[in-house]
Amino acid sequence: MSAIYILWLRELKRYTRSRAQIVASLGQPLLYLLVLGFGLSPVFKRAGYGSYFQFIAPGVIGMSVLFSSIFSGLGLLWDRQFGFLKETLVAPVPRIQIMIGRTLGGSTTAILQGLLVTLVCVLAGFRPVSFYAIPLALGFMVLIALLFAALGVAIGSSLQDMQGFQLIMNFLVMPIYFLSGAMFPLSNQGKVLTFVTALDPLSYGIDGMRSVLLSAATFQPAFGTFTDLAVLIGVGVILLVYGAYRFSKIEI
Amino acid sequence: MIHARNLVRTFGAVTAVNDVTFEVAQGEIFAFLGPNGAGKTTTIKMLTTMLKPTSGTIELDGLDPQKEQNEARKRFGIVFQDPSLDGDLTAAENMEIHGVLYHVPRKQRIPRTEELLKLFELWDRRGDQVKKFSGGMKRRLEIARGFLHTPKILFLDEPTLGLDPQSRNQLWNHVKKVNEAEGVTVFLTTHYMDEADRVAHRIGVIDHGKLVAQGTPSAIKQQTGAASLEDAFLALTGSTIRDESAGSADQMRQFARMWSGGKR
Numbered sequence: 076m077s078a079i080y081i082l083w084l085r086e087l088k089r090y091t092r093s094r095a096q097i098v099a100s101l102g103q104p105l106l107y108l109l110v111l112g113f114g115l116s117p118v119f120k121r122a123g124y125g126s127y128f129q130f131i132a133p134g135v136i137g138m139s140v141l142f143s144s145i146f147s148g149l150g151l152l153w154d155r156q157f158g159f160l161k162e163t164l165v166a167p168v169p170r171i172q173i174m175i176g177r178t179l180g181g182s183t184t185a186i187l188q189g190l191l192v193t194l195v196c197v198l199a200g201f202r203p204v205s206f207y208a209i210p211l212a213l214g215f216m217v218l219i220a221l222l223f224a225a226l227g228v229a230i231g232s233s234l235q236d237m238q239g240f241q242l243i244m245n246f247l248v249m250p251i252y253f254l255s256g257a258m259f260p261l262s263n264q265g266k267v268l269t270f271v272t273a274l275d276p277l278s279y280g281i282d283g284m285r286s287v288l289l290s291a292a293t294f295q296p297a298f299g300t301f302t303d304l305a306v307l308i309g310v311g312v313i314l315l316v317y318g319a320y321r322f323s324k325i326e327i
Numbered sequence: 328m329i330h331a332r333n334l335v336r337t338f339g340a341v342t343a344v345n346d347v348t349f350e351v352a353q354g355e356i357f358a359f360l361g362p363n364g365a366g367k368t369t370t371i372k373m374l375t376t377m378l379k380p381t382s383g384t385i386e387l388d389g390l391d392p393q394k395e396q397n398e399a400r401k402r403f404g405i406v407f408q409d410p411s412l413d414g415d416l417t418a419a420e421n422m423e424i425h426g427v428l429y430h431v432p433r434k435q436r437i438p439r440t441e442e443l444l445k446l447f448e449l450w451d452r453r454g455d456q457v458k459k460f461s462g463g464m465k466r467r468l469e470i471a472r473g474f475l476h477t478p479k480i481l482f483l484d485e486p487t488l489g490l491d492p493q494s495r496n497q498l499w500n501h502v503k504k505v506n507e508a509e510g511v512t513v514f515l516t517t518h519y520m521d522e523a524d525r526v527a528h529r530i531g532v533i534d535h536g537k538l539v540a541q542g543t544p545s546a547i548k549q550q551t552g553a554a555s556l557e558d559a560f561l562a563l564t565g566s567t568i569r570d571e572s573a574g575s576a577d578q579m580r581q582f583a584r585m586w587s588g589g590k591r
Contacts, residue, residue: 085420089413161409162412
């Protein structure tokens with residue numbers, strides 16, 4: 076157990092030490108929140124959906140949790156490049172513990188990042204339906220973070236070097252984000268888009284966050300909180316098992 | 328301490344290690360020499376649980392490194408050819424992670440870390456991030472870290488590669504000190520013959536996967552009638568430059584590629 080703890084702590088230390096990176100990582104969410112949030116607001120309101128700013132804020136929070144958790148998993152590639160991975164893989168510790176330590180560490184930093192973005196959203200004018208909605212949204216952030224950190228580890232274990240990174244970014248991470256309904260309502264879409272967005276696990280995370288953060292009068296959930304939780308937990312468990320399997324196959 | 332008998336390792340059609348047998352006694356410093364691609368790293372990988380031998384047996388302190396992997400791993404330390412430190416963490420933090428991963432109790436970890444960092448002249452820099460260290464300092468830290476869990480055997484795979492003569496000299500002095508004080512068995516590879524001559528009690532020379540000579544440095548010099556170990560090495564392994572310098576990792580990758588239908 077102490078191995079899990081020390082590797083979790085390592086991720087946390089690395090996160091808190093990279094202050095410049097934390098500030099930089101706030102840039103993209105801010106852009107989406109402020110530019111799209113205010114820019115599309117008039118159109119959205121005229122369509123009768125209420126405030127777009129309120130609508131996109133949970134999406135932006137979900138986006139930052141997605142990006143930081145998946146990149147924390149892909150951090151494996153850096154560790155492979157700089158050799159630290161070897162140090163952990165030849166230690167007399169079961170690999171599963173190393174994988175769990177990394178994944179928990181990566182998800183913790185992603186959750187911290189999500190909370191930071193939540194704070195930024197609130198400062199910019201986002202108003203959750205009640206104060207108690209925040210801990211509920213935090214629960215969804217935890218599930219999103221674990222799911223995508225595990226996915227990141229699975230991918231990081233399968234790639235040999237950084238060359239596949241751009242590919243993963245453009246054909247996996249960005250589609251997950253754009254198809255999750257972070258920026259548009261999932262209801263009343265065409266059949267194809269409805270089908271594809273339902274395949275994206277992040278859709279359920281963001282739907283869940285919206286259903287707890289926004290008032291029932293302004294937002295109708297696309298799936299329902301129970302489905303959201305069930306899908307996130309189910310897919311999360313599958314990806315954790317798959318990530319652990321891929322991790323166990325890494326050759327030193 | 329180390330018994331290797333009839334070790335063979337093949338990667339597809341390539342035989343990297345071909346019927347190698349040797350023994351290393353407790354407390355001995357054993358230098359494993361050979362040209363690039365001769366099978367040094369493959370042998371170290373087999374000895375350190377990272378690679379399964381195709382055939383042959385290995386005993387490390389009485390343990391089979393394949394069957395009793397975790398027990399075996401507790402008994403040895405390893406310093407890889409490539410660096411394996413976390414540059415964002417401090418020297419002390421790198422030591423701490425290693426200590427925890429190797430189950431060294433806190434009560435022993437803290438004084439042992441201090442002792443080793445002082446011995447390797449890094450104590451004053453213990454709070455600095457490793458990425459700010461020079462190449463020599465990083466290597467010293469890795470070796471200090473390898474000693475942290477009081478291993479019975481320390482494997483050093485070309486630890487002085489790319490270091491200046493001063494750093495190399497200092498590094499070996501430190502290793503010798505711990506070897507004498509704690510009776511740690513040291514298994515090393517290097518391309519610097521003068522180092523092997525000065526540091527090692529015994530030497531094994533491997534070429535094309537086969538062990539071509541074994542003995543004390545003076546015995547090997549005598550055997551070949553050469554004045555220096557370098558000349559003896561060239562006499563044993565020839566002076567042609569090797570093409571087969573692909574590391575075992577590359578060989579494995581090639582092998583994997585072959586079998587996965589060219590997926591990667």
